[in-house]
Amino acid sequence: MSLNKSNFRVIPNGINIKSFLEIDDSIWNIVKDYGLLNKFPLILSPINILERKNIEFSLKLINKLKKYYPNIFYMISGKASQHRDTQTYFESIFEMVNKLGLNENILFLSKKFQHSLANSELHDLYDLSDVIFYFSKSENFGIPILEAGATKTPIFTSDIAIFKEIGKDNIFHLDTDDSENASRLIFNFFESNKAGLLFKDVKMNYNLETIIKEKLVPLL
Structure with a gap:
């Protein structure tokens, strides 16, 4: 008796990304709410919202890269101070996001968290991100560089x-x-970085929770 392969569906193995990377519940809720495992590239700026952080340059890059990566997603981890000049800058950034049509591609995490992110939460964001953007006009130091190095x-x-x-x-x-x-x-970096492309594939296709929900449960 011959078997028609079209009658069979292969269910791949996978890993529990949340468990394997030890992602905090608070960050995993963001992952689920915004579908971050299906975003590429996923970009993080671990900065507060200040004019010298040059967020507008990051937005220009996101806008240009969106032509190649419609699901690009950019997260800014920090908050804006209540200082008048900072609030004016924050408003100008929002206007730029709207003007460029990037509302679905940008997340200000301060809108989701009332508290400053704990080290474990920030670490999770580094682990999940494909790259870090850090384009300050001036700094006394650069802690995000060390954090990026520590998380590879x-x-x-x-x-x-x-x-x-x-x-x-x-x-x-x-x-x-x-x-x-x-x-x-x-x-060019995104297209040639094999480790990054493998990470993309794992996040999109081999998260065990997603496999069970999308490929196994419908068969039951």
Whole structure:
């Protein structure tokens, strides 16, 4: 008796990403609410909302990269202070998001959390992200560079002196006056980084919870 292969469905094995990466419940709720496992690239800026953080440059890059990656998703972890100048800057960033049509591609985590993120929550965001954006106009130091190194998360930064001193040639320094060339360099990185492409495949296709929900339960 011959069997028709079209009558069979292969259910792949997988891993429980939440358990394996030890993701906090609070962050996993964000993952589920925004479908983050199906977003690529998933980009994090672990910064507060201040003018010198140069968030507008990141938005320009997101806008250019969206042409190639419609599901691109950008998260900003920090908050805006109540200082008038900062609030004005925050409003200008919102206006830019609306003007560029990026509302579905941007998440200000301060809208989801009333508290400052705990180290474990921030660590989870690094682990889940494909890259870090950190394009400050000026800094006294650069803790996110160390955090990116500790979590092995690739980081793209502005080319200011302190970032070059800390990251040396182990991070990606970009000219923030040339978003066209910067977006091209980032695109080439995404397309050639095999570890990142494997991570994308695992998140999208091999999360055990998703496999059970989408492929096994419908057969019962």
